[in-house]
Amino acid sequence: MGLLTKPIKSLDDLFVHTLQDVYYAEQQLTKALPKMIAKVSDPMLKKGFETHLAETKNQTKRLEQIFGLIGEPAKAVTCPAIDGIIDEANAILGDAKDQDVLDAAAAAAAQAAEHYEIARYGTLIAWARELGRDDTVQLFEQTLAEEKAADRKLTEVAEARLNRVAATKA
């Protein structure tokens, strides 16, 4: 059996599948973020993760709203890409022997997740427009704006402090 739960014959099928994929991704990130929050020490990074955890929970609800709008049950399908990003983050945080290096690694790992989400939501917006599902576009755009803001904030914290502090460690 392939990764896909049902045959994908149309752009509409692909849209629904990708919606189920991001629904899974948001759920997994909701589970992963508290572990990241517990492990990092930089107060701004911790605060940023806490804010994004709340946003992520809300994004999951927003996806449920979108499922409702298109008349599909809210269902998650395994997304091996986000599982891989989270597995890699856990592995690197487990291996980091220095707290400051761990903080820099955590910010970088989180940015990999944000970039995945940005790619997915960008595609979903394009497909929603193509399929005439303009009612969903604004909801996707709210989430995309949050993902981009989270990514920007991580860049700022990493470049302003985390990377520099980590660079002083031998």
Ligand SMILES: [Fe+2]
């Ligand atoms: Fe998200």
Ligand SMILES: [Fe+2]
């Ligand atoms: Fe995110």
